[in-house]
Amino acid sequence: xxxxxxxxxxxxxxxxxxVVHEGLxxxxxxxxxxxIVGGSGTGKSVLLRSILGLQRPQAGTIRIEGxxxxxxxxxxxxAVKARYGVTFxxxxxxxxLTVLQNVQLPMVEHLAELSSSARDELAMxxxxxxxxxxxxxxxxxxxxxxxxxxxxxxARALALDPRLLFLDEPTSGxxxxxxxxxxxxxxxxxxxxxxxxxxxxxxxxxxxxxCNRVGVIxxxxxxxxxxxxxxxxPNPWIQAYFHGERASIHLKVAHGA
Amino acid sequence: MxxxxxxxxxxxxVDLTGEWRALSYGQIDAALAAVDLAGLRHVEISxxxxxxxxxxxxxxxxxxxxxxxxxGVEVAFAGAPPDQLRLVEEMxxxxxxxxxxxxxxxxxxxxxxxxxxxxxxxxxxxRAVTLWSDIVGALxxxxxxxSTALGAFTHPRRLRPxxxxxxxxxxxITAIPIVALIxxxxxxxxxxxxxxxxxxxxxxxxxxxxxTIGVLRELGVLLTAIIVAGRSGSAFAAEIGSMKLNEEVxxxxxxxxxxxxxxVLPRALGLVISLPLLTxxxxxVGLVGGAVLCASLLHMPLDQYVNRVSQAIxxxxxxxxxxxxxxxAVLIAMAGTHxxxxxxxxxxxxxxxxxxAVVQAIFLVILADALFAVLFMEIGx
Numbered sequence: 001x002x003x004x005x006x007x008x009x010x011x012x013x014x015x016x017x018x019v020v021h022e023g024l025x026x027x028x029x030x031x032x033x034x035x036i037v038g039g040s041g042t043g044k045s046v047l048l049r050s051i052l053g054l055q056r057p058q059a060g061t062i063r064i065e066g067x068x069x070x071x072x073x074x075x076x077x078x079a080v081k082a083r084y085g086v087t088f089x090x091x092x093x094x095x096x097l098t099v100l101q102n103v104q105l106p107m108v109e110h111l112a113e114l115s116s117s118a119r120d121e122l123a124m125x126x127x128x129x130x131x132x133x134x135x136x137x138x139x140x141x142x143x144x145x146x147x148x149x150x151x152x153x154x155a156r157a158l159a160l161d162p163r164l165l166f167l168d169e170p171t172s173g174x175x176x177x178x179x180x181x182x183x184x185x186x187x188x189x190x191x192x193x194x195x196x197x198x199x200x201x202x203x204x205x206x207x208x209x210x211c212n213r214v215g216v217i218x219x220x221x222x223x224x225x226x227x228x229x230x231x232x233x234p235n236p237w238i239q240a241y242f243h244g245e246r247a248s249i250h251l252k253v254a255h256g257a
Numbered sequence: 258m259x260x261x262x263x264x265x266x267x268x269x270x271v272d273l274t275g276e277w278r279a280l281s282y283g284q285i286d287a288a289l290a291a292v293d294l295a296g297l298r299h300v301e302i303s304x305x306x307x308x309x310x311x312x313x314x315x316x317x318x319x320x321x322x323x324x325x326x327x328x329g330v331e332v333a334f335a336g337a338p339p340d341q342l343r344l345v346e347e348m349x350x351x352x353x354x355x356x357x358x359x360x361x362x363x364x365x366x367x368x369x370x371x372x373x374x375x376x377x378x379x380x381x382x383x384r385a386v387t388l389w390s391d392i393v394g395a396l397x398x399x400x401x402x403x404s405t406a407l408g409a410f411t412h413p414r415r416l417r418p419x420x421x422x423x424x425x426x427x428x429x430i431t432a433i434p435i436v437a438l439i440x441x442x443x444x445x446x447x448x449x450x451x452x453x454x455x456x457x458x459x460x461x462x463x464x465x466x467x468x469t470i471g472v473l474r475e476l477g478v479l480l481t482a483i484i485v486a487g488r489s490g491s492a493f494a495a496e497i498g499s500m501k502l503n504e505e506v507x508x509x510x511x512x513x514x515x516x517x518x519x520x521v522l523p524r525a526l527g528l529v530i531s532l533p534l535l536t537x538x539x540x541x542v543g544l545v546g547g548a549v550l551c552a553s554l555l556h557m558p559l560d561q562y563v564n565r566v567s568q569a570i571x572x573x574x575x576x577x578x579x580x581x582x583x584x585x586a587v588l589i590a591m592a593g594t595h596x597x598x599x600x601x602x603x604x605x606x607x608x609x610x611x612x613x614a615v616v617q618a619i620f621l622v623i624l625a626d627a628l629f630a631v632l633f634m635e636i637g638x
Contacts, residue, residue, distance in 0.1 A: 082280055095502075096605030111313075113283035121349065122316055128348040129312075142602035161279040161311035192344060193312065 004063075005030050005164055005196045006051065011060035013046050020046050022220040024060070030163075033190060033197045033210050035227075038217030039237060044200045047217070048168055051198075052086060053077055064164065082110045085157030086166040091149040093141035099152045100137040103127060106159040126155040131185055147178040151185070158189070165190075167199035171206050183209045208250040216241070259288040268299040268331075274306045277314030285314055289321045299331040304339050315341035398595045402525065405517040417523050424527025428489040429535055435488075436481050440539035443476055444468050444546035452554055461555050465547065465565040470574060472543035478536045478578045479626055482585040485532055486618035490593040493524050494614035497597025498607040506598075521598070525590035532586035536579050573638045581629050585622045592618035 006028035013020040020043035028034045038044045049055040051062055053069045062069045067080045093102050103123040107114055114122070127137050130151040141149060150170060157165060170186065171179035183206050190197055201207060207214060208227065215224040218237050225233065231242040241247065259281070261272040271292065277285055294300070302322075304310070310318075319342055325332050409415040451467045497520055500506050506516050544566065551557040596614035600607050 095603035111279060111282050113286055118317075118320075122313060125312060125316060125345060125348050128351070129344075134351070140603060158312075161313050192340075 004028060005065060006198065007061075007063040008047075008051070009061045009063075011047070011050065011062065012058045013043060013050060013055075014058050019220060021050075021057070021217075024217070024220065024222050026215055026222050026224065028164075028196060028198055029213075030196055031190075031194055032212040033187075033199070035207050035211035035214040036198065036200045036217070036222075037202070037207065037214055037241065042217040043220075044217060045168070048166060048200060052084075052166065053081060082106070082160055083162055084164040084166060085160065085162040087150070087153040087157045087168060087170060089169045089172060091141065091153040093144075093149060093152055093156070095141050098138055098140055099127065099132070099144070099155070100124070102141070102152060103156050103159050106156065110160055123155075123159070126158050127152075129158065129189065130155045131181075146173050147182070150174065150182060154185075154189075158193070161193070163194070163196060165195050165197045167197065167201075169200055169202065171201065171203045176205070179203060179206065180209070186210060204247050204250060259284050260292065262292060265301070267297070268301065269294075269297055271300055271302045272306055273302065273304050273310075273318070276309040277307060277318070278309055278311050279313035282313055282317065285317050289317060292321070294325055294328050294330055297325075297330050299333065300325055301333050301335055303335040305335070307339075310339055310341050312341055312345055315339060315345045318342060319345050394599075395595060398591065398598075401517055402521060402591065405515065405522055406525075409518060409522060415518055416526070417519065420519070420523035421526045421530070424524050425531045427492070428485060428524075428528050429531025432485060432488055432531070432535060433538065436484055436535050436539050437542045439480055439484060440472070440477060440542040441546040443480060444472050444543035445550050447471055447476070448547050448550040449554065452550075461557075462565060464551060464555065465557075465562060466569040468547035469544065469566050469569045472547070473540050473570065473574045473578045475578065475626070477539040477543050478581050478585065479622070481535045481539045482532065482582070482589065482622045483619055485528070485535065485586075486589045486592075486622055487615055489528060490589045490618035491611050491615045493590065493593030494597040494600075494611040495607065497521075497594055498600035498610060501598065501600045502602075502604070502607065516598075521590075521594040524594055525587060528586040528590045529583045532589075533579055533582035536582040540575065540578065577633060577638055581626065584625055584629075588621040588625060589618040592621060 004027050006026070008024060008026040011021050011024040011026075024047070026047075036044055036047065046055070050057045051064070051069070053062075053072070056070060060070065064080055065083060067076075069077065069080055072080060093099070094105065097105065100120070100123050103126050104119050107119050107122065124134070124137060128134070132148060132151050132155065136144065136148060136152070141152070144152060150173075154167075154170075157167075167186070171182050174182060186197065186199075187210055189195060197210075199206075199210075211227055213224060213226050214230050215222045216230065216233070216235070216238050218235050223230065223233055223235065223238065230238065233239070259273070259275050259277070261274060263270040263272070269292070275281075302318075318339075322332050322342075448464050448468050452461060452464045455461050455463055497506070500520070506520070509516050509519055548559060548562050551562050552559065593614045596610040596617070600610050
């Protein structure tokens, strides 16, 4: 592939005197699962919002499949936005639409050529793909359980078959079994559909199960490495994160001790 | 583009080319629709030259294969069929089975015609039940509000004075400019219209009577209540409604705080305090508006205007207007908070119930005003 799927260079985000990112760099390669980790308030959400084009950074470039999203506007920006799928932390399903209509909304917006019966079939396909039962399609978001909301949001993110998928805390609010199932689903889809996945997460189980590489936001920059190597990074926050009480189980497994 | 075809012996070789992705669905669809299947015995599809195939593309290809097979054409793939196509078929198979059973059950449903005839009755019945439960719900709400209010008045700490003060500010102080402006304009309109009519009888002096009595008895309080219903009735419904959607109301209840005591009562009390005050303001500004117009249009000196006003009103005129304000306030507060508490599920419901709250508040205010008019006539004030 000619470009890295996602490339962030020299990103600066400031709110008044508060500097969130200063020269942040990030590369995501095709077909990998990239985890973004960081303490509360280190600007994970700000980073995601900048990448999605929801918020313009003070400086830096953000290229999605070669298109610099910080320089685009109007129709060109809209076209780039059709190339990625995103799920938000709380699902952000449109509460006045059924699950089926939620999944169809991106198709209605970007694929005017689709007939309504084709839209129905394709939306059903995505709903089945994320493991929701067929009768969930007619339900409203308020009638779904937490796990089903996450799956429905994933189905909506996959509506236009993007190659790049952003997940914001996909397993937060799920029980460990539900979270593990979601991880497996994500890995299955990632292989089947050859997705590149960028996910923000706090869930150590999730990171160790799914991520190929991890980017940790520390001191307003990002330290990126493979999972095996990042755990030995000298930064105290990274040490505390990966060597705390809760992480010890995974490290033992990972190092085969 | 997307599809290249070659005639072979008794059949067709179909070469798929390029990127078959959702965003080029229009081109894919057009290319496949243009393939002429008439008179063919077999079709061979080759995917070797495809650079990408996603599920949307695969689904469209599956539709093409199905259409060809339906027309009696033999379809084969050069090499293995693409994985994406297999995945699509795997996912959609159970749905198709379900759809087939749905269709057969529809065909066997006993009396489909009768259902249409019954539909109107069903609709009427359902509306009647909804209306009844609405009335019962509203009565229950009034009852609960009254008992909460009684409880709170015996334990004044539970009246939440800080919260009440906030609502007096939100519904009262911030409404002053718009209420004053409307009262001024309305009294100017009445004075102007009546001056035109009364001039032909040489009875311009009665303009003062019309403005004074009209504003003090009816228009001051009624227009203020309608403005407040629009401003605060909607605010109450939207505020409480979004708290319901965020589970904030549940959180309050779970903390052991009575949602009625914390959310409904302070709003009702705040409005009961602010609406009469706004009415007094509207009365004052209305009289000033009358004075301004009388001075400029009828060249009536101010002392004559004041003199005439004090002759026109009886001691009860002012109170007849103001006494209605607390009643209107309770009606507006109840419509707003009651509808807000009913919100559940979706943001659309929030919008619908906010609208209902305002419409109902205005309707109740006008209905109550009509009842007051009859009552005051009966007791002769």
